[in-house]
Amino acid sequence: MSDIVVFANTAITIVGVVVLILKAKVSPAIALVVGALYLGLVCGLGPEQTLTSITTGFGDLMAEVGLLIAFGVLLGSLMTELGAIEKLVALLVRAFGPRALPYAFGGTVGTVLQSIFADALLVITAPLASRLSRRIGPHGVARMCAAMALGIEVGLVFVLPGVGAVALAGVMNLSFGTMFVFGVIVAVFTIVTTLALFTALAKRGLWNPELDETTEAPVVEDTERPDDRDERSLPRLRFSLAPLALALALIAVGAIADMLGVTSPVIDLLGNPVVALLLGLIGALVVARVTLPADRSATAFRRGFHDSGQILILTGVGGSLAQTVKDIGLGEVLKGYFSTSTVLPLLLVWLVAAVLHVAIGSVVLASITAAGVLGPVMPLLGIDPVFVALAAGAGSLFAIHATSNTFWLLQTLLPQTTRGALKSVTLTVSCASVIAMVPIQLLALVF
Structure with missing residues (x-):
């Protein structure tokens, strides 16, 4: 089969998935399976091999990330019930002054708290960010809104056990330890740098409090997450946060040992995510x-269990499409169109993920689809798959707008108007999408 036919059918598959989701209002899970089925049949895999590719891709990815996603979401749900988030934010308020608080807040949300399901994390932390924004001086609302958006979105795709990061690691068949280490580096750099840039722009007139902020306090309509709990009935921070801290510490130790080549049955077992x-x-x-x-x-x-179910299905069918793309030989076809440079291939991954996100509005779906489509060719060019995963995650952050549920949650739960959210969410996270490519490209050149 000619290269043009493979390219054309892959493009038709991606466009078809987008149309099914946006126009026909088909569930993303069903649209991805239909896309994989079409791609396999028209590219000559045949009915039997196409179905094998779909089921193998789903099963292999679930074997890789299923328990990790389930345990991570359940741990985050218990952390929420134990009041760990509120107490941790209170500690940040005491430890950092007004100038550094947004950086500490965004960095904590984007790293330590990524085991918590994104919507739940947002509902819990947004009212805290809203209250703090009025207490940290000029442009406090702008800075906390941006810090909240950056922490939620950047951490989601870069930092384990964030759902996006876990899915990307599974699609690319990565060591979770490697993804954890490089993801944290990229996430922290991106959050701090982007927030510093946004703060400078806000001080120079980008943010207009009269037009970009609301005067009334946002209302959280979530009866399942009790905000009126008696704080005296909750455990102290060191007890409520200890299980999460233990899990992250073990993952970090395992990742560092793996990178240093240190092997031990105990470390290999306990350091497994x-x-x-x-x-x-x-x-x-x-x-x-x-x-x-x-x-x-x-x-x-x-x-x-409710939160993790939908994540597992969407992640699994993303693996089905990725496996089908691999089996039709797109990687070998693309190999002939790139040099050994890492810059252009990673930029292409970023671009595909960005376009998919603009069209679909789902960060996780855009990132795993881009990684699945372009990932197979990258090892052939000498590019470590971890940077493909990170580039796909970075691209999927571009232009978070009105099609995203997270956009509206950030707008309604924080003291900002829609105009303000376009600046603190759409503009800021889009800048983060571009800025993240700087450490990703540099790391790819070194490693």
């Missing part, structure tokens, strides 16, 4: 059983 999150989950459950009524723990688990 699945085992680390399982231990954190067990620890959180013990703390919850000791300090909270039994029904509160059960409620947290029900919420976690």
